[in-house]
Amino acid sequence: NSPAPLPERAIYGFALFLGSWFGFILYLIWAYIPETWLFSLGLTYWPQKYWAVALPVYLLVAVGIGYVLLFGINMMSTAPLNSTHTITDNYAKKQQQKKFQEEAIPALRDIPISEVNRMFFLPEK
């Protein structure tokens, strides 16, 4: 799963490049050339030209609303002050206690909040 260049990826890239240029030229033709010229060529089944302006506007407004929406979703998913998620979670509840060995660095674990508070706020006598 490395991001290194591969022959298949080069082919996909080139196909996408050609496809996007073709799509862009088609969009310009549809938006700018008058309908009568296109009808005279025999191509009659096009969407209304209204959409040549409406779709980009819709897209930009959606991006702007997306900023506000993401901010709101972030605020909604922060845990409220009275939930236990501010103190612990599933991984911390199920952690195993390793036995204390002399002369060794203690194993990494989630220290319970009572212990942390005692260390910070109660000065050792």
Added chain:
Amino acid sequence: VALRRRQHSACCRELSVRGPRVRLGALSAATSAAWLAAYAVFALSENSMVLSAAIFITLLGLIIYLHFVKIDQESLLVIGSLGIQVTSSYASGKESTTFIEMGQVKDVVINEAIHMQKVIYYLCILLQDPEDPQGVSEVVPLFQSSKPRLDCLIEVYKSCQEILEQRKTAPQSS
């Protein structure tokens, strides 16, 4: 924000945090602004009901604010071996109390959490989970409206811990 400690006995302490009082200047400024806006609407629309509606709404809003929103003082009464009582007194004189018995209290800690784009310290009571002796079933945040800062919280925390330690040394008799 002022903290007041009263020690009633060796195992009973009351800690109260008093918030800022309702200021007369702010109150009159808000009322005058509301009535000036109502008078401007009346001058535009020539409808005298706007003025009476504005007076009524201002009075109602003031009563609701004083009775349901503005908390004057929050106090914590810790009685060792009995429980913890949390009282909030509103500006209109209303008091609302909650009592948590000592068997349910696991610990009183200072927790940090994200609240409205800030990280705040707040004092909270951890309630014991009946099934799991190490687990916490519920978190009860204290001093929600006066929101004292860390130095005040540390004082309250030390006082509470002195009383909570006594229940470990004293044998349980229930």
